[in-house]
Structure formats: structure tokens, C-alpha cells
Amino acid sequence: MPYRSVNKYWGAAMFIYILYVLAGTGLVISFYKDRNKTKMALKKAWKSFENILPQFLSILIIIGLVLAILSPDMITNILGTRSGIWGVLGAAIIGSVTLIPGFVAFPLAAALLKNGAGYMQIAAFVSTLMMVGIVTLPLEIKTFGKRATIIRNISAFLFSLIVAFVIGVLL
Amino acid sequence: MKAFFKRYRVFLLLIFINIVIGLALPDIGLKSLSLTKQNFIEMISVIPPIFILLGLLDVWVDRATMMKYTGKGSGLKGVLIAFLLGSVAAGPLYAAFPIAGIMLKKGSSLFNVFIFIGAWSTTKIPMLTFEAASLGLTFTLTRLALSIIGILIIAVTAEKALNLEQQKKIYELNQ
Known part of the structure; x- marks a missing residue:
């Protein structure tokens, strides 16, 4: 079950917990120092969230659809049985279009390795998964504009292929 | 409606x-x-906690401070701060974009913001420990070493590919 909720993993739950503690502590200190500023901060927090909400909701649906169509079996199949450059490219593309949290992706990658996937393919998958975000492009464009976003993603994709190659040679 | x-x-x-x-x-x-x-x-x-921190950052950190530490003239120190900010983060990459937006609004240099995004995407410390536990230390350290080089290359590429006019537009997007 590769797509289990991230909260089921202790590690992830722990970091989310830390985030809440940080935000809570920050709020308390801020409130103590200046009520109005704190109110403003909360207003700004809501505004910046509301600002990305349409893209955010769209992305949620796209991820759901992509993952429903691209089953874990299919992913295993492409990464596990096909080898060589096509396997690497396939892995890199899958990593680019999916948005699986690392806490779920790493155990999945480990399972794939055990089942005969190559290090090169897994490295390509892990690296693009983290650095390239096709479904989150609309959000990235909101901050960086089209040109910078496309350049960043293309360079990250190409770089991931280099990472895959080096890891494939080394391991 | x-x-x-x-x-x-x-x-x-x-x-x-x-x-x-x-x-x-x-x-x-x-x-x-x-x-x-x-x-x-x-x-x-x-x-929720990410956006609350974002709001607090926006209200409490003024432009001068952000510029001093991660702005154009901040040099290597600025790069390191941006890198550390991204590395201690938790949460998916899409949560980093609004934070990058605030950094730009407060006067961080574009290069440093790209470093921040790069670090957030691939060298997050919480994630690295988990990666090492699943895929082994050799895999993780090799990928980490390469990623640090990659983050720099990508940041340079992205900044160099944008002329001054385009860079100004990105800042305007985040005002």
C-alpha cells in the first residue's frame, strides 16, 4: 500500500507536530508582544492561503486522478522490469508527474529495489519526485512566473538524470 | 459569484x-x-502551521532585515542562510512557494530564493533521515552530495536565464 496517509508514519507525524509547536509558540509570543500585529499575521496567513486555494484544490483532484490511473502495480512494472535508459526516463517521468510524500515514496522505492528495480531507475524516480513538480506548476508560476518555473523544472529534470547515472555507476 | x-x-x-x-x-x-x-x-x-508561520514572518521580519541577510549583497552568508532555511523545513514543495513569495517581497535575492527552493525540495533534514533509513546511507549521501551541486547549478541557470526586466516582473508578482 504505497499511498498510505503520511500521518501513519511516525516520522512525518513528528515533524507535523513540530510545525504546530513552532507555529503555536510563535503565535503566543507574537500575541504577547503585539496583539494587532498578531491579528494582522493571521489575516495575512488566511489571505495567502485563500490566494492559492483554487490551484490547490485543482491539484488535489489531479493527483487523485493521476494516482488512480497510474496504479502502484503499473509503477512497479515500469521501474522494476524495464531497465536501461528507457527505465530511467520512465522513472524520471513518473517521479515528475506524481506527488507522493517522501515518507511514502522512500519505503516504496526500497520495496522496488528489493523486487529487482535498478538503482539508476530508483534514483531518477526519487530525484524527480522531489525536485520536479508538474502538477504543482500553477502554484509555482504564481510565485515565479512562467519562464523561471519552466527553466527550474527542466534543469531539475535534466539534473535528476545525471544523479541517476552517477548513482547507477556507483552503486 | x-x-x-x-x-x-x-x-x-x-x-x-x-x-x-x-x-x-x-x-x-x-x-x-x-x-x-x-x-x-x-x-x-x-x-495551517505553515501559513501561520508565514503570516508571522511577514509581520515581524521587516524588509531591511531580510535584505541584509539574504538580499543581493548578502554573499555566501545569504546563500547559506537560504540553504539552511530550506533544509530545516518540513512539508511538501508546494508549501515552499508562498514562503519564497514572502522572501521575494521582503527583498531576498532571486538566486538565494532559488537556493531555498532547491534545499526545500531535496535536502530537507527530516526527509534525509528517512531516506537513509529506507534506501541506505550510501544512496542518500551520494544523492545529497550531488543535490547540493545541483541546487547551485539550477539556481545559477535560472537566475542567468532571466534578464533584469524578467527578474523585476517576478518581484512584482510577489508585492
Whole structure:
């Protein structure tokens, strides 16, 4: 079950917990120092969230659809049985279009390795998964504009292929 | 109401597509629905503290401070700060974009913001420990070493590929 909720993993739950503690502590200190500023901060927090909400909701649906169509079996199949450059490219593309949290992706990658996937393919998958975000492009464009976003993603994709190659040679 | 439809038209269209797929292929439709629900719960549990921190950052850190530490003249220190900021983060990459937006608004240099995004995407310390536990130390350290080089290369490439006019536009996007 590769797509289990991230909260089921202790590690992830722990970091989310830390985030809440940080935000809570920050709020308390801020409130103590200046009520109005704190109110403003909360207003700004809501505004910046509301600002990305349409893209955010769209992305949620796209991820759901992509993952429903691209089953874990299919992913295993492409990464596990096909080898060589096509396997690497396939892995890199899958990593680019999916948005699986690392806490779920790493155990999945480990399972794939055990089942005969190559290090090169897994490295390509892990690296693009983290650095390239096709479904989150609309959000990235909101901050960086089209040109910078496309350049960043293309360079990250190409770089991931280099990472895959080096890891494939080394391991 | 009209503005609402305009802003959410892609979302509404996607819901429509999902319903059509659900009617044609109930299996995939239901599965995507439950995945969407699962992801929604997951994201909604990470998002509140991130945006609260974002709001606090916006209110309490003034432009001069941010510029001093991560602005154009901040040099190697600025790069390191941006790198550390990204590395201690938790949460998915899409949560980093609004923070990058605030950094730009407060006067961080574009290069440092790209470093921040790069670090957030691939050298997050919490994630690295988990990667090492799953895939081994050799894999993780090799990827980490390469990633640090990659983050620099990507930041240089992205900054160099944008002329001054385009860079100004990115700052304007985040005012």
C-alpha cells in the first residue's frame, strides 16, 4: 500500500507536530508582544492561503486522478522490469508527474529495489519526485512566473538524470 | 459569484471530469475520490502551521532585515542562510512557494530564493533521515552530495536565464 496517509508514519507525524509547536509558540509570543500585529499575521496567513486555494484544490483532484490511473502495480512494472535508459526516463517521468510524500515514496522505492528495480531507475524516480513538480506548476508560476518555473523544472529534470547515472555507476 | 466561478473554473471543470470518469469507470472514479480525500486530509493537516508561520514572518521580519541577510549583497552568508532555511523545513514543495513569495517581497535575492527552493525540495533534514533509513546511507549521501551541486547549478541557470526586466516582473508578482 504505497499511498498510505503520511500521518501513519511516525516520522512525518513528528515533524507535523513540530510545525504546530513552532507555529503555536510563535503565535503566543507574537500575541504577547503585539496583539494587532498578531491579528494582522493571521489575516495575512488566511489571505495567502485563500490566494492559492483554487490551484490547490485543482491539484488535489489531479493527483487523485493521476494516482488512480497510474496504479502502484503499473509503477512497479515500469521501474522494476524495464531497465536501461528507457527505465530511467520512465522513472524520471513518473517521479515528475506524481506527488507522493517522501515518507511514502522512500519505503516504496526500497520495496522496488528489493523486487529487482535498478538503482539508476530508483534514483531518477526519487530525484524527480522531489525536485520536479508538474502538477504543482500553477502554484509555482504564481510565485515565479512562467519562464523561471519552466527553466527550474527542466534543469531539475535534466539534473535528476545525471544523479541517476552517477548513482547507477556507483552503486 | 461571477468572480468565484472565474477563480475556481479549473477546479470545477476538474470535478466535472472526475464525475464523468467516475460514471464511465466507477473503479477509477472511486479510487481517485478516496485518494483526493486522503490527500486533502493530509495537506490540510500540514498547511495551517505553515501559513501561520508565514503570516508571522511577514509581520515581524521587516524588509531591511531580510535584505541584509539574504538580499543581493548578502554573499555566501545569504546563500547559506537560504540553504539552511530550506533544509530545516518540513512539508511538501508546494508549501515552499508562498514562503519564497514572502522572501521575494521582503527583498531576498532571486538566486538565494532559488537556493531555498532547491534545499526545500531535496535536502530537507527530516526527509534525509528517512531516506537513509529506507534506501541506505550510501544512496542518500551520494544523492545529497550531488543535490547540493545541483541546487547551485539550477539556481545559477535560472537566475542567468532571466534578464533584469524578467527578474523585476517576478518581484512584482510577489508585492
